[in-house]
Amino acid sequence: MPEKTIRQALHEALVQEMHRDPRVVVIGEDVSGGAGTEGGRDAAGGVMGITKGLIKEFGERRVIDTPITESAIMGAAAGAAVTGLRPVAELMFSDFMGVCFDQIFNKAAKFRYMFGGKARTPLVIRTMVGAGRSAAAQHSQSLYHLFTAIPGLKVVVPSIAYDAKGLLIQAIRDDDPVVFCEHKLMYDLKADVPDEAYTIPFGEAAIVRDGGDVTIVALARMVHYAAQAAETLAAEGIDCEIIDPRTTSPLDEDTILESVARTGRLVVVDEATPRCNMATDIAALVADRAFRALKAPVRRVTAPHTPVPFAPSLERLYIPDPERIAAAVRSVWSYSA
């Protein structure tokens, strides 16, 4: 199986789905780029190059460059979705939800329920999350938990290229609005990715590592940090199981609960700030549904309750790292009531 980056995997998913279904359109700022310039179209292909070349293959009608106008992009994508297209709309940074969230959570997410089940809104919103590039407070947040809190939205947070492709294809074929969160530091991460199109169902976690001592639930980049921590801990004789939920809505509660039933110990790692985030949500789930299985308190490893700092020295402190994850695992492993 060929090795591909997440960037390549996402691009491939878009190309294949646009070939498969003429209703799939890509819309956003600079999705091709260069409109109205001497250099001409396809000058960008998205700020991360995911949509590079699409306009040559599919034309302006299906690769739609917009002004910098997030409310109109998200609102138009919602309106297009409910009337028969299957838009993949780009919200460049999830931080920009601040200017357009109404279109997402009051419109796209609610059509079906408000309209008594008559609407289908097959919309994908691709957006970047994550700190680590000194992009500072307005371009670095991990806000998937805010999308997760909204009934009507589905939320995808992939951690490897294989999942990225299969989940994006699933998102495009899905009849509900999906927010697809891409960690901006992971685009060059490689994994085996089949050439052909395939889907990965939502709500099915991946067990990234089998282990019987401590369950670690982690998302996106934190999956890789958890894996590093698990290697260190294995040398110390602590055998970790790592679960990547892959989608936060729907959330594969069963896989998490089954694992905790075996290990009795849980560490949840989330790059988001701690209040009302996925770590807190999953901790509450386990406290509620697996209380008797627990042999130690649930530990959450998260960013602090602060905006994301700019200075690399501070940002390193902000982002959970393998050492902090390992320390949390040791604390629940050595806990005795």
Add this chain to the structure above:
Amino acid sequence: MRVLPSAVRAGRLGEAEERRPDPGGYVSHPAVGPEGAETAAGGEAKSDPLRERVVQVINKMRRNVMQLDRDSLVQAYRAMVTIRRFEERVQEEFSKGSIPGFVHLYAGQEASAVGICLHLGSKDYIASTHRGHGHSIAKGCDVPGMMAELFGRRTGLCGGKGGSMHIADLDQGMLGANGIVGGGPPLVAGAALTAKTLGNGKVAVAFTGDGASNQGTTFEAMNLAVVLQLPAIFVFENNGYGEYTGASYSVGGRNIAGRAAGFGMPAVKVDGDDFFAVHEAMREATERARGGGGPSAIEVMTCRFYGHHSGDAQLYRGKDEVRRLREEHDCLKLFRRRVREAELLEQHELDAVDHDVAALVEASVVAAQAAALPDPGALLTDVYVSY
């Protein structure tokens, strides 16, 4: 100042000074006729050829009246009367406490919804506002289904899960009333994008108001529609008030059509009392959109007979304002007079429509009251297609 459509309505060119009660002077600035795209851009009518233009407009409207066949006239009248009776009855039921939540009534603005929607088929799209009953009826939504929805019943258009502010019927191209002021225009840009992408010749209309004309989402949608040359039409129903505040206060520059023109689309201002004026303006906008000519805007100068919402004490209104609006700016009265004067419809035909509509609305209320409440299980359904 002279107001052309009023002149047309009154049929007296030189005596068109009076206008509806003006909450702060906004609605008294020069309006332009339905063919006056170029004047809307500047916001001021050019004074020199004014009389000539008045004649042009009148001639055009006469043609328009004549262009509508009897069936269309009856259809228009039926829709307008249905809206009026529906809203009056909703007001009555709401006052009795039989309708939950709150409702925003459209009475007074009927000529706008109907003048616009008469150009649309069920595959064309509209998005509406919190004041959405009129648009829904004009677009062909089922009246008993709407009434049942307002009552929160299982038989409602949305199964009782949407209510007054979220009435929608996608089968009729009705993309929903909307509880967010300025919520509709971006959605309409999207529906128009669908039409353009699929090349199906459909148009999408954003009904919106003077309030939404101040929302950034509306600006963004207009700009996007111009940039992408979408078959979208932005209808600004300027009823003089955004909630309890005068448009004269809240609309900077006091020229919504001019704003729209500033985005690079043809924009006109029409007398919303006059069904024929609205209808003619929409004819041009629709032809432009269907012909690939991109978006247009229509500012409809209109008035609402009730408050922002039912039960609004309306302390912001002038003395006798509503009474005068009803006497002097009733689009239904004007329509009746116009078609009778032109001898296009007989009085008994109009009376028959009145009678039919009264029976329909009454039956809708009776049916809604008798209808079952939503199944408790409906609380949890239709959040997703699948989850």
